[in-house]
């Protein structure tokens with residue numbers, strides 16, 4: 001019997017497992033000859049792209065409802081080490097019991113994480129990177145009106161004006177407005193280390209983003225960073241002290257620390273160099289998918305740490321890991337054209353196409369697309385083996401491919 005082990009129950013891990021089962025079933029290989037096991041720390045697929053929204057605890061899908069129907073075995077455990085020479089993974093089970101898991105082929109799909117700063121008072125920083133972090137912020141915001149009145153009670157400072165920082169800052173203008181009693185004025189500030197908003201989003205959408213930020217009354221602090229945080233204040237690098245009950249850190253992402261357990265080349269985000277089949281360069285029985293993989297999307301462009309790329313990376317890695325083990329042909333990774341859809345809260349959204357991020361649509365029309373992506377397209381089907389396995393085909397396109405057509 002051969003075994004495929006997928007580590008990670010996010011978008012890439014779930015679609016890798018489904019992609020592998022799909023290949024095995026399509027070639028009549030019974031589960032007694034090829035097992036697919038997924039190990040993940042949690043019981044749910046967390047819909048990370050929605051964690052800036054209200055009610056983040058609802059942003060998840062039970063893994064068993066996706067994996068159960070297609071016969072993927074699931075282990076709830078946190079992987080602590082990977083030994084690629086002995087093909088063994090070490091993990092800690094729910095009961096803190098150590099586990100040793102063997103594999104013939106491995107898919108590493110453990111995602112990415114926010115780099116939290118070490119500045120004084122960092123325990124007061126909120127984030128929207130994990131379900132736990134986003135839930136803590138959500139509870140904190142809901143309780144703001146109950147706190148004794150103080151300066152900064154309804155002030156939120158968002159650190160980092162990248163994709164996530166812009167989404168949470170614009171979202172907060174609406175949420176704080178609802179929470180703030182008449183007569184008080186909520187404040188949202190965006191702190192950005194460089195001289196412009198959305199540095200990695202490029203010049204295409206920036207004029208629109210800047211206009212929206214100004215229109216929503218979000219105060220910008222550019223060329224600035226945070227030096228210190230307390231429960232009620234934040235001190236910026238230029239000495240300004242802002243009374244603020246809420247400080248959210250969004251700056252800096254890195255690939256899962258487990259990537260460091262795999263030999264080979266890593267990029268500046270810690271992602272593993274992979275070939276066109278998503279095999280880790282130099283470790284042919286290990287594949288990487290999602291935010292752990294520095295795969296080429298198209299000539300000269302590496303995938304983004306995004307759901308948009310994690311899904312097709314998962315499907316392709318899943319296909320190839322099973323195909324490789326069964327002696328079938330592997331397929332090169334070929335994602336749909338690159339598109340972004342940035343939520344701008346009450347001001348709608350902005351959709352761009354291509355690596356130069358040419359603006360396609362803005363305002364309510366773009367917001368409708370964002371809501372469709374968030375509430376529908378990124379969710380895997382549940383309790384339905386046929387639909388799950390049909391969608392696990394690496395040919396299946398991401399619906400936003402239409403945007404750039």
Ligand SMILES: Cc1cc2nc3c(=O)[nH]c(=O)nc-3n(C[C@H](O)[C@H](O)[C@H](O)COP(=O)(O)OP(=O)(O)OC[C@H]3O[C@@H](n4cnc5c(N)ncnc54)[C@H](O)[C@@H]3O)c2cc1C
Nearest residue numbers: 008009010011012041048049079111290291305306307308
């Ligand atoms: C607020 C926010 C907004 C975003 N907006 C967008 C957007 O608009 N569009 C977009 O395309 N992308 C967006 N993203 C990025 C997107 O969410 C990620 O790129 C995507 O989730 C990556 O998928 P993944 O499967 O690689 O990793 P993840 O979704 O991070 O899943 C990783 C999985 O691995 C598991 N895991 C990690 N470590 C271990 C371990 N040691 N042992 C066992 N299991 C482990 C985790 O529990 C999890 O199940 C956003 C992210 C955030 C946080």
